[in-house]
Amino acid sequence: MSEEEPTPGSVRPGGRTARTRAAVLAATFDELGEGGYGELTMEKIAQRSGVHLATVYRRWGSVERIICELMIDKSADIALPDTGSLRADLLGLASGIGVFYAAPRNRRVMEAVVAAAVRQPYAAEMLRDFFRDRRREAAVLVRRAIERGEVPADTDTDAVIAALGAPFYYRLLISRGPIDQDLAETTAAAAYEAARAGVFRHPAADAGER
Amino acid sequence: MSEEEPTPGSVRPGGRTARTRAAVLAATFDELGEGGYGELTMEKIAQRSGVHLATVYRRWGSVERIICELMIDKSADIALPDTGSLRADLLGLASGIGVFYAAPRNRRVMEAVVAAAVRQPYAAEMLRDFFRDRRREAAVLVRRAIERGEVPADTDTDAVIAALGAPFYYRLLISRGPIDQDLAETTAAAAYEAARAGVFRHPAADAGER
Incomplete structure (x- = not known):
């Protein structure tokens, strides 16, 4: 070859x-x-x-640059749902992330990128930019929910998606336990309930009402 | 010396x-x-x-073993509040975590431990065990809230504390942005609203009602 x-x-x-x-x-x-x-x-x-x-x-x-490219390549497999309800959309996205990281190889790719980012500034930048772009794409789920009136109009769409993702990386990198459907369901429900309750409204808008 | x-x-x-x-x-x-x-x-x-x-x-x-010991030493500074309300207790704990990671050196200690854990099994074990123990200690906040009737009796106390911690590590390791009081407030409110809504009830108990 x-x-x-x-x-x-x-x-x-x-x-x-x-x-x-x-x-x-x-x-x-x-x-x-x-x-x-x-x-x-x-x-x-x-x-x-x-x-x-x-x-x-x-x-x-370097190995790190290959790993970074691999992460970008593999993560493209996680699809963005459009079910007509925020609760189901968040569950669909969380389930996609859950299935992705249930594969040990995908966990290892992400672990390797995070470890590379600690030592190599270009890996840190790549990681940050990649996740920022992914959250921007996923933010459409929350914008549609705003249009449907499911969450407050001044909801910080990025914060909702970050809240949805965070528990997977905590499980993967910190508590180092299995990533399963239970985690996906709990995570999706938690982000949904918090968004509905107005937790992710932009601080500025919130301050204006005090 | x-x-x-x-x-x-x-x-x-x-x-x-x-x-x-x-x-x-x-x-x-x-x-x-x-x-x-x-x-x-x-x-x-x-x-x-x-x-x-x-x-x-x-x-x-090895440097990694010193770093692990340093993390355990430094993290002891984060206090567990007891205010009489879950909302305030979670905010107090989140603010403590926020202040801790606002210091660049503390961020670097944690980053270093996470990076070490990717390569060294003993660091991975140490990290997992340390956070498990810390969550067990912090679970008292949720147990008191159960006793006061603020959250369902079958709430998974560990899940609430993990949900409270996760956004800090996402910010630190993935999105790599500033850790500030805004994040602490949003994180505490999100964990609180989700716990109140019953999101963190044990799956077994939940299944029994379906």
């Missing part, structure tokens, strides 16, 4: 690049299925992917 | 051990105030503390 020295014109550069990327990400994901982040090396990734070590270094530079 | 070769009988062994420990933890905390976990070494800790490098290695073995 070497991608070195293709016959000129026989392979589109974009196609080869995409295949190299897919092979490296798949190999990294497989390695994480067998061992933790601590055992992961560029050599193992190169060997498993069939991509030359020099190519892997040139393109990614 | 060398702690080698004391005159026999002039220093109580317990006293010397305690002083060595205090010097090493203080030096580690100071180092984290100046740089991140990535820059921390046993050599820097030994130099700053005035404790011999060999002693530091013999007693702790």
